[in-house]
Amino acid sequence: MTAPDGRPLLLLVGGGGGLVGRSVLMEFQADWSIRSVHRHPVPGEQHGGVEWIAADAASLENWDPLLKDVDLVLTLAWYRPGHDRRFAPLTRGLLRLLDAASRCGSPRFAHLSVPDAPADLEQGLPYLALRRRFDRALERSGISHVIVRPTMLFGPGDRLLTVMLRQMRRYRFFPLFGNGEYHVSPLSVRDLARILRTEVGRPGSRNILAGGPRRWRYRDLTDRMFAALGQRPRYWHLSPRNSMRLASTIERLGFSLIYRYEVEWLLADMLGLPPYTGLDLPLADVEPFIGAEGARMRARPAALA
Numbered sequence: 001m002t003a004p005d006g007r008p009l010l011l012l013v014g015g016g017g018g019l020v021g022r023s024v025l026m027e028f029q030a031d032w033s034i035r036s037v038h039r040h041p042v043p044g045e046q047h048g049g050v051e052w053i054a055a056d057a058a059s060l061e062n063w064d065p066l067l068k069d070v071d072l073v074l075t076l077a078w079y080r081p082g083h084d085r086r087f088a089p090l091t092r093g094l095l096r097l098l099d100a101a102s103r104c105g106s107p108r109f110a111h112l113s114v115p116d117a118p119a120d121l122e123q124g125l126p127y128l129a130l131r132r133r134f135d136r137a138l139e140r141s142g143i144s145h146v147i148v149r150p151t152m153l154f155g156p157g158d159r160l161l162t163v164m165l166r167q168m169r170r171y172r173f174f175p176l177f178g179n180g181e182y183h184v185s186p187l188s189v190r191d192l193a194r195i196l197r198t199e200v201g202r203p204g205s206r207n208i209l210a211g212g213p214r215r216w217r218y219r220d221l222t223d224r225m226f227a228a229l230g231q232r233p234r235y236w237h238l239s240p241r242n243s244m245r246l247a248s249t250i251e252r253l254g255f256s257l258i259y260r261y262e263v264e265w266l267l268a269d270m271l272g273l274p275p276y277t278g279l280d281l282p283l284a285d286v287e288p289f290i291g292a293e294g295a296r297m298r299a300r301p302a303a304l305a
């Protein structure tokens, strides 16, 4: 892909060193130049010709130099847990980026957000309330943009399905939050990168939800995960209230296995999004991923899974 003056198109990514970032880089690296802002080094990033800007998006005051020659800005940076004092500076940093992009002639802007959540979380949880503040600012900015809101993602090194499998393998039991009748439609992180690329290539501004190819009843998915480990499903049944209590306790103890708001979101049955339909290739099913991860874990002692 080249700009009108013949140089390769330039992508500025904020938060490209994580799960989504790894796939995005893979997707764009072949024909885009990439400038990537994140705080910690990522092994192998520089070998792919990525220009790493070691910076905290929350404290970057002047984005102008980083926007030079940029054709597309992509914002991925966000935290999973935290209070207002953590999310507010990052929100301000991203708003400064948006403002700078607007002033410097509006490159196209893509932003990763999340699906709708229960109203109390949307309004009261900084993770969501401040994210929506940025979503709305982008929508009002006048910049040509796309906001993609995927559901639960899976891929190598993810912190949801892979972590759940590991717990099942180690403890042979898994907590079942409520009745397990709610839904999820896991989307491959590789497909998400393709979706981002497809969407930024289409003209106009949009806000889209993106689910994977199959809408699972949660409990069917966890049954399948036990099967991939060669184990009989064994659940520790918890009422919705006790599920949230457990998650709060885990959170207070400083573990990142699951957060209370994630349990509430799941129980509200808002994560079974319909499949994204705009790709030429079929969306990847989660089952082969679960099968391969399960087989990999079975080959190791349970304590090391």
Ligand SMILES: NC(=O)c1ccc[n+]([C@@H]2O[C@H](COP(=O)([O-])OP(=O)(O)OC[C@H]3O[C@@H](n4cnc5c(N)ncnc54)[C@H](OP(=O)(O)O)[C@@H]3O)[C@@H](O)[C@H]2O)c1
Pocket (backbone or CB within 6 Å): 014, 015, 016, 017, 018, 019, 020, 021, 037, 038, 039, 040, 041, 055, 056, 057, 058, 076, 077, 078, 079, 090, 112, 113, 114, 149, 150, 151, 152, 153, 154, 160
């Ligand atoms: N994973 C999912 O299932 C899922 C589902 C829906 C939406 N999303 C959204 O997708 C986005 C990416 O998620 P992910 O799973 O790839 O997260 P991740 O693995 O935690 O990666 C987050 C990235 O953001 C960077 N980052 C965090 N704070 C930063 C800061 N202050 N300044 C600069 N960089 C910062 C991190 O790198 P450094 O620590 O080096 O700075 C890392 O590169 C997030 O907005 C997330 O909410 C994820």
